[in-house]
Amino acid sequence: MHLGVIGYGNITRALLGVLAREGKMPARVTLLVRPSQAGAAAESGASVVTEATALMAAGPDLIVECAGHSAVAEAVVPALGAGIECVVVSIGALADAALHADVTAAAKKGGSRVVLPAGAIGGxxxxxxxxxxxxxxxxxxxxxxxxxxxxxxxxxxxxxxxxxxxxxxxxxxxxxxxxxxxxxxxxxxxxxxxxxxxxxxxxxxxxxxxxxxxxxxxxxxxxxxxxxxxxxxxPSPDNPKTSLATVYSVAREVMNRMTEVAI
Ligand SMILES: NC(=O)c1ccc[n+]([C@@H]2O[C@H](COP(=O)([O-])OP(=O)(O)OC[C@H]3O[C@@H](n4cnc5c(N)ncnc54)[C@H](O)[C@@H]3O)[C@@H](O)[C@H]2O)c1
Missing domain, CATH: 3.30.360.10 (Dihydrodipicolinate Reductase; domain 2)
Structure with missing residues (x-):
């Protein structure tokens, strides 16, 4: 599996840690990060790009957005339009009705879908x-x-x-x-x-x-x-505003695509 991840903050770093510990690190990982974070992100061993177009050109099977509201408009919408399935963690961004409509239209155009993880909660x-x-x-x-x-x-x-x-x-x-x-x-x-x-x-x-x-x-x-x-x-040790459960919820979305029995 080739996994694309947007953002190199608390959730991404913790996510890569969980995948590694679980022995489920995808064969290839490409990170889309802010230019100021490219150096630190490269130390993870993943490929690093700083433009949404470069992430799409790399052709990941799945993209996980772990960045922020702006990343949904900048990177998720074009990726969906290009036919790539996206897991969006910054779900609050979809309270913006215009952005929600753009996400839906792009997924329809690309024949892809956006998956919303349970995040900090369950049920x-x-x-x-x-x-x-x-x-x-x-x-x-x-x-x-x-x-x-x-x-x-x-x-x-x-x-x-x-x-x-x-x-x-x-x-x-x-x-x-x-x-x-x-x-x-x-x-x-x-x-x-x-x-x-x-x-x-x-x-x-x-x-x-x-x-x-x-x-x-x-x-x-x-x-x-x-x-x-x-x-x-x-709370996550690196960002107390983010519940640790969110990291595991995103990891579950990735691991469920690498297993024979998804639950
Ligand atoms: N669904 C949930 O229950 C839930 C729970 C917690 C956090 N979140 C959301 O997840 C997101 C990430 O959380 P976090 O704790 O990792 O935050 P964080 O601030 O630690 O990391 C986010 C990183 O993404 C980078 N970034 C922002 N916009 C970007 C873009 N357009 N392209 C590339 N990089 C970009 C930032 O520079 C930052 O390094 C936030 O939007 C947060 O609100 C969702």
Whole structure:
């Protein structure tokens, strides 16, 4: 397998580590990185390119985007149009309706598809499967330690270091959540795309001094099953904003394409 990866940040480095440890490193890996990261990326032993056109010219069987919202427009859309299947981790980017339409059109044109991994959460298979049964409600609560909300609009709403009780500072739909809190949009967008869409998926954000991890809780009611999930994500050592589970979710997508029994 020839794997293309966009980005050389926390997820990519950890992903390559998991694949190596599992003995599932693809025969060939090409990394599309920012020019400033080309040197560091080359030390991984993979081929390195700095232009989206060069990644496509290399002809990977699968591309995994682990970079950021801009990479979806710059590199995923053309790759899909060229017929290459893409796994997109920056799922919050698809809250942008125009970009979502471009992704869909490119996949259609190229006869390819975009795969959205479960990322930081689980149970997305069940939510997506339940869709035809009629989903009545999806409510997601993102609960993080107060200081994990630094650098977001929550800073202007709350005195984060002084909080002594769990405080809900955002209630709205997944579209509003993704637009106001783009760095925290991935899980809300994943649930929206799997289930009721951006307008009808309810989101709450809580600064909670009683927790030390990034906690994702969601509840689904539908025609065929009701369920609730709580995932206590352990932060990645290199980027505490990214749950380690995301890395393993992406690794699963790659390894499932290199095995006889995919699960
Ligand atoms: N789906 C989920 O549940 C989930 C969970 C966590 C993170 N994410 C998303 O995954 C992405 C990567 O996360 P991370 O922790 O590795 O971030 P990171 O900041 O550690 O690394 C991202 C790297 O990609 C590079 N990059 C950005 N745009 C690029 C482009 N157009 N071309 C090439 N390189 C580019 C950056 O320079 C950076 O080095 C982020 O968008 C994040 O929001 C998704």
């Amino acid at each position: 997305v298979d069940l939510l997506a499967a339940l869709k035809p049964s009629g989903i009545e409600a999806v409510t997601y609560v993102s609960r993080k330690p107060p200081l994990a909300w630094r650098g977001t609009p929550a800073e202007a709403l709350l005195d984060l270091p002084a909080l002594t009780e769990p405080t809900t500072f955002f209630t709205g739909n997944a579209r509003e959540a993704a637009l106001a809190y783009p760095k925290n949009a991935n899980v809300a967008a994943t649930l929206a795309l799997a289930g009721l869409g951006f307008e009808a998926t309810r989101v709450e954000m809580v600064a909670d001094p009683g927790v030390s991890q990034n906690i994702h809780e969601y509840r689904v009611t539908s025609g065929a099953a009701d369920y609730a999930m709580r995932i206590e994500g352990k």
